[in-house]
Amino acid sequence: MFGYKAQATVGDQAYPAYELRRIISSLNKYLPEPEPKRQLAELFEELNLSRSQLLSSTKVYVWQVHLAMHYARLWLGRSAGALIGQEYQPRDLDLLLPHLSGCANLSDCLVLIINNPQLVGSFSDSVVQDNGDFLSIRWLNTSGLAKEVYCDLFVLSVTALMTVARQLTLAPVQFSVIELSCSANDITIGEDLAADIRFNSDICQWRIAKSWLALPVSTGVSALSVDDGAARDSISEQVINYLRDASPCMPAFATVAAALNMSERTLRRRLANAHCSYQVLLDLVRSQTALALIIQGQLSVSEIAEQMGYSDVCHFRQSFKHWLGLPPGYFRQ
Known part of the structure; x- marks a missing residue:
């Protein structure tokens, strides 16, 4: 599982629909009334997608998730990634659920995610490193996303990871270090996510102690069979x-x-x-x-x-x- 992972997706490549559903539901929650109905209707039109199609889909296009995140930043500001990420729950991860139920601890969950990026989606390449008592993952922006969008997606990812990890373990799991390539003025991130949060770094990356990864997990969700959707002509x-x-x-x-x-x-x-x-x-x-x-x-x-x-x-x-x-x-x- 260690080493360089060339797994960034772009354009009309497939991406798990649950991420787009979570972005939309978060916008519906955090946009002030009466804005959600009007603004989300505009967003669905831009996405060339209806609510019913999104609810019944297991896959969407990468560009649709990018576009939704662009509007999330526009409407929610620099807190967009953190607000959306904190709303995740294990039951949201429909494509992952049949596999997640077989994991005994957080380490198993992480190996599953790293080895199966199609189940969770990936906007970025990465380098996974074993640093003794710690494991670290560096994000590499090979798809050329704008820094603001890229950092928003990184914050969404680390927030969602930690939110779900805490629910699976019922423990106060946190990263040892989170590094972001943007400034503290450009992004908001939960202070409890890591013991050390650094801004203006060369790249985005996170590090976690292996002692946290050894914690047992309980999904509390039955291993339902999920149709991952027909192959798309990308x-x-x-x-x-x-x-x-x-x-x-x-x-x-x-x-x-x-x-x-x-x-x-x-x-x-x-x-x-x-x-x-x-x-x-x-x-x-x-x-x-x-x-x-x-x-x-x-x-x-x-x-x-x-x-x-x-x-x-x-x-x-x-x-x-x-x-x-x-x-x-x-x-x-």
Whole structure:
């Protein structure tokens, strides 16, 4: 379970619907009257989704969750992620429930989540590290989300994780350290989530003591069978898979369109409809390829640049910093 996890999802890739339902229900709770009815009606229209469709779905699109979180920040301010995350309950996690009931302790739950990102959704790549008495997870923004949205989603995630962990264990579980890449003026996070909360860090990450992970859990929910929904025809995923097969040499847009049996105009339109672009997918796959090679530690930065088709290592370093906001050498640590 340790090491680099290239699991970020984008565009019209599938994402668990329960997260979108929780965002919507939180907006309905925290928006002042009479705003919820009008504003949520506008949001559903933007999402191209009805309430009944959302209630009956197990999967939605990644862009729909991004958009809902954008409106949550707009309407609830910097507290959006914390307010939504604290509303989570184990019974909300419909796709996860049949598996969660087989976990004996928090460590089992965490392994389940790390090894099955499709059950919980993932906006980010991550690096899972064993630090002796602690376990840490670094988030890596390979999908190029704006910092504000990215930090909101990170706060939502850590708040939801801790809220559910406390309900499963009936214990005051907390992280040892939470680091955020934004300032305290940009985001609100519950002070009780961690013994140490740090702002303006290079990346978002959290660390937890293994003693907490050893706690036994009780879901209190029967292991119901949940239909994870029919496979979606995701154009984002088709392009990503083609690029990964071609990696480390990235094909031209026209080549990808031809391989997918469509015109360049059609592919561009379908990606736009998925709230995505070829450049976003290209940068995602490039950054994941480079990260994997850097973390493996077998090649120098110059060798990685050459393998990825860069004739100038300086150009590769610039591109890498554009993708992740940090130089390649940072991830050698």
